[in-house]
Amino acid sequence: MKLASLTHGRDGRLVVVSNDLTRATDAFPVVATLQGALDDWERCAPRLSDLSEGLEHGSVPSFRFHEHDCASPLPRAYQWVDGSAYVNHVDLVRKARGAEMPASFWTDPLMYQGGSDSFLGPRQPIRIASEDYGIDLEAEIAVITGDVPMGVSPDEARALIRLVMLVNDVSLRNLIPAELAKGFGFLQSKPSSAFSPVAVTPGELGSAWKDGKLHLPLLAQINGKPFGKPEAGIDMTFDFGVLIAHAAKTRPLVAGTIVGSGTVSNRDADGGPGRRVGEGGLGYACIAEQRMVETIRDGAAKTPFLRFGDSVRIEMKDAAGHSIFGAIDQEIMPYVR
Amino acid sequence: MKLASLTHGRDGRLVVVSNDLTRATDAFPVVATLQGALDDWERCAPRLSDLSEGLEHGSVPSFRFHEHDCASPLPRAYQWVDGSAYVNHVDLVRKARGAEMPASFWTDPLMYQGGSDSFLGPRQPIRIASEDYGIDLEAEIAVITGDVPMGVSPDEARALIRLVMLVNDVSLRNLIPAELAKGFGFLQSKPSSAFSPVAVTPGELGSAWKDGKLHLPLLAQINGKPFGKPEAGIDMTFDFGVLIAHAAKTRPLVAGTIVGSGTVSNRDADGGPGRRVGEGGLGYACIAEQRMVETIRDGAAKTPFLRFGDSVRIEMKDAAGHSIFGAIDQEIMPYVR
Numbered sequence: 136m137k138l139a140s141l142t143h144g145r146d147g148r149l150v151v152v153s154n155d156l157t158r159a160t161d162a163f164p165v166v167a168t169l170q171g172a173l174d175d176w177e178r179c180a181p182r183l184s185d186l187s188e189g190l191e192h193g194s195v196p197s198f199r200f201h202e203h204d205c206a207s208p209l210p211r212a213y214q215w216v217d218g219s220a221y222v223n224h225v226d227l228v229r230k231a232r233g234a235e236m237p238a239s240f241w242t243d244p245l246m247y248q249g250g251s252d253s254f255l256g257p258r259q260p261i262r263i264a265s266e267d268y269g270i271d272l273e274a275e276i277a278v279i280t281g282d283v284p285m286g287v288s289p290d291e292a293r294a295l296i297r298l299v300m301l302v303n304d305v306s307l308r309n310l311i312p313a314e315l316a317k318g319f320g321f322l323q324s325k326p327s328s329a330f331s332p333v334a335v336t337p338g339e340l341g342s343a344w345k346d347g348k349l350h351l352p353l354l355a356q357i358n359g360k361p362f363g364k365p366e367a368g369i370d371m372t373f374d375f376g377v378l379i380a381h382a383a384k385t386r387p388l389v390a391g392t393i394v395g396s397g398t399v400s401n402r403d404a405d406g407g408p409g410r411r412v413g414e415g416g417l418g419y420a421c422i423a424e425q426r427m428v429e430t431i432r433d434g435a436a437k438t439p440f441l442r443f444g445d446s447v448r449i450e451m452k453d454a455a456g457h458s459i460f461g462a463i464d465q466e467i468m469p470y471v472r
Numbered sequence: 473m474k475l476a477s478l479t480h481g482r483d484g485r486l487v488v489v490s491n492d493l494t495r496a497t498d499a500f501p502v503v504a505t506l507q508g509a510l511d512d513w514e515r516c517a518p519r520l521s522d523l524s525e526g527l528e529h530g531s532v533p534s535f536r537f538h539e540h541d542c543a544s545p546l547p548r549a550y551q552w553v554d555g556s557a558y559v560n561h562v563d564l565v566r567k568a569r570g571a572e573m574p575a576s577f578w579t580d581p582l583m584y585q586g587g588s589d590s591f592l593g594p595r596q597p598i599r600i601a602s603e604d605y606g607i608d609l610e611a612e613i614a615v616i617t618g619d620v621p622m623g624v625s626p627d628e629a630r631a632l633i634r635l636v637m638l639v640n641d642v643s644l645r646n647l648i649p650a651e652l653a654k655g656f657g658f659l660q661s662k663p664s665s666a667f668s669p670v671a672v673t674p675g676e677l678g679s680a681w682k683d684g685k686l687h688l689p690l691l692a693q694i695n696g697k698p699f700g701k702p703e704a705g706i707d708m709t710f711d712f713g714v715l716i717a718h719a720a721k722t723r724p725l726v727a728g729t730i731v732g733s734g735t736v737s738n739r740d741a742d743g744g745p746g747r748r749v750g751e752g753g754l755g756y757a758c759i760a761e762q763r764m765v766e767t768i769r770d771g772a773a774k775t776p777f778l779r780f781g782d783s784v785r786i787e788m789k790d791a792a793g794h795s796i797f798g799a800i801d802q803e804i805m806p807y808v809r
Contacts, residue, residue, distance in 0.1 A: 145511055145726075174482055211550045211726055213589035216659065240654075247656040248585045252550035252726035264623060264722070286601060286809050307722060317577075319584040320657015322553065326723045385601070385644060386663045389482075389548055389589035472623050 136187040147206040151186045159200035173390040202461040207254040207330035215251035217395035220373040224400035231427035255329035257463045262470035269308030270441040274355040274420035277302040277395040283388035289376035301331035332461030347374030356448040363418035365401040473524040484543040488523045496537035510727040539798040544591040544667035552588035554732035557710040561737035568764035592666035594800045599807035606646030607778040611692040611757035614639040614732040620725035626713035638668035669798030684711030693785040700755035702738040
């Protein structure tokens with residue numbers, strides 16, 4: 136089953152989308168919004184699934200689906216926590232700084248509490264006051280959970296994953312060092328994120344969803360050129376079950392909690408840092424990683440962060456080459472009040 | 473105007489509460505939930521205000537109001553960010569560690585993104601898996617905002633404060649050092665917070681609300697004994713306008729965003745760290761502060777953190793001695809799945 140929220144009011148208008156992303160049918164006879172569906176999943180999911188089946192068979196009224204009509208599946212959410220599950224990426228951050236990564240980072244997930252109140256739509260521009268903030272994409276996988284009890288195990292947590300999405304966790308790199316030095320984590324350095332047009336049930340992903348990981352390449356483009364295609368199922372040290380359990384150690388998580396994987400990152404085939412797509416490598420899911428590799432290899436970063444007018448596209452395709460979640464496709468624009 | 477959310481479903485049932493907290497009337501003819509009211513404040517606020525007036529005059533149907541029937545005013549919210557506006561408190565944290573606080577902390581607010589999906593009701597027990605986590609209260613003031621545009625000024629932000637509340641920002645002190653050392657801020661060390669039964673419009677606070685600060689003592693008790701009575705309007709380096717502007721520097725804040733003051737903390741009359749209530753001082757709003765003062769004065773902390781069976785009460789009274797927000801009153805209990 137595939138779900139999307141068409142832009143409408145604060146929470147969007149929930150629609151069920153066909154598997155090939157061409158048609159949609161209104162979910163209103165079942166529930167008005169995705170948060171409403173998650174709040175009452177046991178009742179809603181089977182009925183939405185019936186609509187989904189009717190849509191595939193042409194037995195329910197439907198209309199043409201346009202990705203650019205979509206808000207993020209949850210335009211505002213009660214929680215967004217983002218892990219750093221690809222420890223390879225964290226290791227590179229440290230190496231580029233000339234620092235050692237603590238060994239515990241391989242067993243204890245890094246995770247931050249993000250702002251969840253004002254997500255961008257997948258085609259909305261990223262409006263930032265200054266290019267000097269060091270604007271970067273971070274292409275990630277994210278899941279939406281049901282109600283998660285405090286102290287849940289990773290196995291139990293995996294069964295509570297309701298939907299899977301892609302996310303662009305926009306980061307302001309030049310604000311990060313000073314903010315993290317204060318000790319309280321990210322705030323100003325993480326502006327609003329954007330999610331893929333469509334959220335998909337794990338069951339719909341078939342064999343690509345296994346052990347709490349999504350085993351397909353995550354495709355990132357900058358200005359229409361391939362930038363990265365790392366395999367999201369490879370080098371993911373902590374699967375989503377482990378990430379959810381980490382977030383729920385001392386508190387319950389309410390239905391509609393979004394948990395992110397952190398920037399997808401693969402080592403190169405030789406075990407070293409990844410190479411650019413143009414050099415035959417898998418590329419990167421954020422510019423910071425490319426800059427870190429440049430720093431390690433050449434002594435200095437040379438790829439600039441994003442400029443006004445640049446565009447970023449994040450997508451994932453199935454084995455047959457069809458887009459699974461639709462595309463996040465955003466232009467960077469100046470913010471003027 | 474005073475508003476509360478009676479325990480009901482996921483978002484409570486909004487009621488308008490009489491000024492003396494004895495009676496309430498259902499807000500349902502206007503709007504069902506507090507989030508609904510905040511989403512459409514221009515329309516709802518005048519009508520809720522009419523209900524409030526009717527309640528005072530006995531011209532609307534009403535029923536007896538019981539604080540223990542209340543959920544937090546927003547049982548789940550789209551955002552909870554908590555500042556450390558009482559820089560005196562932060563300075564003490566550093567002094568107790570033998571470290572210098574950076575001078576920038578007097579001009580650039582410390583603030584963390586908190587979990588907002590699962591708040592406790594004001595009379596709900598605080599359930600924690602282990603006393604070894606170092607369970608502590610933090611008595612604070614919090615405000616709920618309307619929609620805040622990105623890049624708002626502190627002056628503009630002050631005008632967007634819709635409601636004022638008290639909060640117990642429960643903290644797990646022994647989990648904090650390792651978590652902050654990882655660099656991504658609080659997550660497991662901040663379990664669910666609880667808010668006062670009643671949220672109050674700034675206008676209702678009269679002269680006690682001035683310049684984005686609440687000028688009254690915040691009363692904290694542990695096990696029925698006075699623990700703290702610091703003046704929330706004193707030593708608040710950053711008023712709520714500055715805190716909101718800080719949070720909104722790189723992104724908009726959606727209506728219903730909750731912004732906290734951080735632990736209220738006053739210097740002693742002689743300019744040094746505060747003394748205990750029993751010693752003629754104003755006491756503390758968290759046990760950690762008392763332990764820091766003990767460390768600075770006596771070389772070691774001796775007051776233990778909270779144990780199972782302990783209780784915490786947080787309240788604020790007006791000049792006539794009447795409770796303004798009702799009381800947060802919570803028992804610490806073991807969490808067993």
